[in-house]
Amino acid sequence: MKITVVIPTYNEAENIPILISEIFLLGIPGLNVIIVDDNSPDGSGKAADKLHEKLGAKLEVIHRKEKEGLGRAYIEGFNKALANGAEVIGMMDADLSHPSEKLLQMLAALEEADIVIGSRYTKGGSLDRDWPIWRKWLSGFGNLYARTILGLPIKDVTGGYRLWRRSALEAIPFGESRSNGYVFIVELAYLASLKGCKFKEVPIYFSERQSGISKMTLKIQVEAAFRVWQLRRVYRELRRSSSQ
Numbered sequence: 001m002k003i004t005v006v007i008p009t010y011n012e013a014e015n016i017p018i019l020i021s022e023i024f025l026l027g028i029p030g031l032n033v034i035i036v037d038d039n040s041p042d043g044s045g046k047a048a049d050k051l052h053e054k055l056g057a058k059l060e061v062i063h064r065k066e067k068e069g070l071g072r073a074y075i076e077g078f079n080k081a082l083a084n085g086a087e088v089i090g091m092m093d094a095d096l097s098h099p100s101e102k103l104l105q106m107l108a109a110l111e112e113a114d115i116v117i118g119s120r121y122t123k124g125g126s127l128d129r130d131w132p133i134w135r136k137w138l139s140g141f142g143n144l145y146a147r148t149i150l151g152l153p154i155k156d157v158t159g160g161y162r163l164w165r166r167s168a169l170e171a172i173p174f175g176e177s178r179s180n181g182y183v184f185i186v187e188l189a190y191l192a193s194l195k196g197c198k199f200k201e202v203p204i205y206f207s208e209r210q211s212g213i214s215k216m217t218l219k220i221q222v223e224a225a226f227r228v229w230q231l232r233r234v235y236r237e238l239r240r241s242s243s244q
Contacts, residue, residue, distance in 0.1 A: 006077030071184030118161030124203030
């Protein structure tokens with residue numbers, strides 16, 4: 001079975017070598033990685049190229065000319081993974097906040113689901129223990145807000161650590177997404193839910209990045225809050241057909 005994990009990068013030069021080493025040390029048969037770099041000024045693309053020289057076809061690097069956002073990066077990575085014949089497609093952050101070792105448990109869970117989520121909010125999952133209370137509250141509220149408005153059957157709506165069966169990803173029009181920020185993660189889950197896909201959540205400990213600067217800003221959070229309502233309107237007809 002061919003498994004391809006898509007990892008978008010922007011200014012993650014310090015984290016990429018560590019993450020790729022952790023992933024391949026798991027020894028998962030058929031595992032491949034696609035790094036999609038948005039012309040990072042810190043040399044993330046070059047760091048990825050050096051790893052490609054060592055790992056060969058197991059690691060592919062897509063270089064984009066400019067920073068076009070998380071959603072567009074994932075779309076390009078998904079299309080490449082599907083074209084390469086991937087049967088399982090993964091999503092993962094490059095900042096080491098997603099525990100690589102959980103890929104094994106998530107793959108096992110995929111035998112009973114269409115999509116598996118590395119979940120911070122299911123039983124056993126948690127956020128970085130050193131986060132201040134206000135930050136944990138804000139993260140939890142944002143997740144509850146999106147989950148409630150969209151009526152999603154999962155605990156972690158905004159988490160970007162996921163494994164998809166090929167059939168599930170092909171069932172949704174991800175390439176037509178109008179979201180180009182972190183709300184893209186929410187949109188994918190919403191579309192999959194409307195298509196009747198089966199979810200399963202595996203608890204993870206979500207840790208703070210050790211190096212680099214977080215891409216999450218107040219502007220992105222405010223945009224996501226408005227975009228959640230837009231998703232309900234945009235996919236109104238699909239929601240109606242799924243409830244019939």
